[in-house]
Structures are given as structure tokens and as C-alpha cells.
Amino acid sequence: MKYIMFEDFSGAAVPIIFPSRINFDEMREQMPYTTALSAGYITLTSEGVRCHGQSKSLQLEAGPEDAAIIQTKFEDAES
Numbered sequence: 035m036k037y038i039m040f041e042d043f044s045g046a047a048v049p050i051i052f053p054s055r056i057n058f059d060e061m062r063e064q065m066p067y068t069t070a071l072s073a074g075y076i077t078l079t080s081e082g083v084r085c086h087g088q089s090k091s092l093q094l095e096a097g098p099e100d101a102a103i104i105q106t107k108f109e110d111a112e113s
Contacts, residue, residue, distance in 0.1 A: 037076045037085065038092070039100055040067035049104045051076060058089035072097035076104065083108070 035051055038061060042048045052061050058073055073089035074096030083105045088095035 035076045036061075036089075037074065037100070037104065038062060038065070038070050038089070038094075039072040039097060039103065040065060041069040041071055042067055047071060047099075047103050049100070049107060051104070057091065059091040062092060070094060072100055074100070076101075 036054055036056070036058060037049050037051045038058065040048045040050060048067065050061065050065060054075075062070060070092055071094070073092050073094040074085050074087040077084045077086070083101040085096040085100040085104065
């Protein structure tokens with residue numbers, strides 16, 4: 035799976051997770067958010083979420099805090 039971390043209109047980080055067969059730039063075009071913060075690949079392990087890699091087309095890489103943000107979103111559906 036791939037992901038792009040966006041900044042929403044209130045300044046909060048919002049991850050969008052999508053299948054690997056979709057290109058990063060194609061997904062980016064579909065999102066209304068103006069700022070993409072990071073992008074890469076997501077893997078679920080026995081230890082939790084792992085974010086790694088980069089998007090060459092968006093010139094972004096996985097951020098050090100991305101896994102924690104995504105894990106929190108999975109744990110709290112209201113966030």
C-alpha cells in the first residue's frame with residue numbers, strides 16, 4: 035500500500051492510504067488539500083505501522099512521524 039500525508043484546512047496531518055497500483059501523482063490530483071507533507075509506502079507489521087520509501091513523482095519521502103499519525107488514526111476512528 036502507498037500513502038500521502040496531507041495538511042488539511044485546519045493544519046492537521048491527514049493520511050490517505052491507497053493501493054500500490056495507483057500512482058502517487060494520480061492520487062495527488064484527486065485530493066482537495068493544497069499541501070502534501072510526505073509520501074511513501076505503508077506496511078503493517080506485528081509491531082504496528084511502518085512507513086518507508088518515497089514518491090519520486092511528488093518529490094516527497096516518508097516522514098519520521100508518519101507511522102505514529104497513521105497508527106493513531108486507526109486506533110481512533112473519530113480523529
